[in-house]
Amino acid sequence: TQLLEQSPQFLSIQEGENLTVYCNSSSVFSSLQWYRQEPGEGPVLLVTVVTGGEVKKLKRLTFQFGDARKDSSLHITAAQTGDTGLYLCAGRENKAAGNKLTFGGGTRVLVKP
Amino acid sequence: NAGVTQTPKFQVLKTGQSMTLQCAQDMNHNSMYWYRQDPGMGLRLIYYSASEGTTDKGEVPNGYNVSRLNKREFSLRLESAAPSQTSVYFCASSEWSSGYEQYFGPGTRLTVT
Numbered sequence: 001t002q003l004l005e006q007s008p009q010f011l012s013i014q015e016g017e018n019l020t021v022y023c024n025s026s027s028v029f030s031s032l033q034w035y036r037q038e039p040g041e042g043p044v045l046l047v048t049v050v051t052g053g054e055v056k057k058l059k060r061l062t063f064q065f066g067d068a069r070k071d072s073s074l075h076i077t078a079a080q081t082g083d084t085g086l087y088l089c090a091g092r093e094n095k096a097a098g099n100k101l102t103f104g105g106g107t108r109v110l111v112k113p
Numbered sequence: 114n115a116g117v118t119q120t121p122k123f124q125v126l127k128t129g130q131s132m133t134l135q136c137a138q139d140m141n142h143n144s145m146y147w148y149r150q151d152p153g154m155g156l157r158l159i160y161y162s163a164s165e166g167t168t169d170k171g172e173v174p175n176g177y178n179v180s181r182l183n184k185r186e187f188s189l190r191l192e193s194a195a196p197s198q199t200s201v202y203f204c205a206s207s208e209w210s211s212g213y214e215q216y217f218g219p220g221t222r223l224t225v226t
Contacts, residue, residue: 006155033214042117042203042217043156088155092213099144099163099213100171103155 003027004091004104012110013079021074021107023089030092032065032072033101037086046074079111115139117218119204125224126194134189134221136204144207145187146171146215147179149200156203162187194225 007022023032031050035043047056049065049072056063060083062075076083086108090101117138126132138145143164148156148171158171160179168179176198178190187206191198201222205215 031213040219042205042219043215044217045214048212048214090156090215099207099209100158100161101213101215103148103157105155 004089004102006087006089006104006107008107009105010108010110012112015081015111015113016078019076019079019109021087021089021109022071023073023104024071025091026070027091027093028069030069032069032092033090034063034072034074035088035090037088037106043086043088076109079109081111081113084109084111117204117206117216119202119218119221121221122219123222125226126191127226128195130194131190131192132194133191134202134204134223135186136188136218137186138204138206138216139185140206140208140216141184142206142208142216143184144213145181146205146207147177147187147189148203148205149173149198150203150220151200159189159202194223196225199223199225 004025033048034046037043047063052067052069054065060077064073086106088106089104120135146161147159150156157173162168162181165184180188201220203220204218207213207215
């Protein structure tokens with residue numbers, strides 16, 4: 001089983017500050033996804049990155065896939081209280097493995113007003 | 114379009130009791146999954162079904178069985194519940210044509226006493 005480690009586990013910041021969440025593995029993934037989960041709900045996909053070195057932006061969120069496709073980061077600029085939630089990264093193994101995802105342990109983000 | 118639905122939303126069982134968690138999706142997805150989520154451990158795959166008629170073990174299958182009833186429905190059964198199975202259970206579905214994005218249900222919160 002390929003493992004994904006997320007850091008930090010918990011992050012508490014003031015509204016307007018920036019934050020970065022990391023997702024690391026010793027294994028290579030064919031693609032990596034970031035999900036956000038709010039209390040009492042299932043995770044919802046934010047982005048999928050596929051190419052090594054790829055950078056994707058979603059409004060104030062910037063996602064980067066490492067050159068070697070073993071790690072990824074999520075950066076939030078000028079965080080808002082609505083960004084509060086659990087952020088999960090998930091890697092898809094090689095294409096022969098089909099649709100299975102391996103999830104990281106999650107980073108709980110609290111943005112205080 | 115309801116997406117992924119799960120029943121029940123909450124359940125309390127006594128040790129040794131059995132129950133089945135139901136999941137249905139209306140997106141015509143081929144692949145379906147069952148995960149459990151415990152604090153600080155992200156999502157762990159219990160079983161998955163790559164397509165109708167097939168099921169495979171995930172990371173933590175012990176104590177569970179599954180049935181892919183048809184393309185829409187994928188159930189998870191606990192034959193003899195144990196306190197270690199106290200968790201939040203999520204069902205998800207995906208399709209290769211949508212980049213393997215996984216769509217999650219709202220979850221079932223299960224407590225085994």
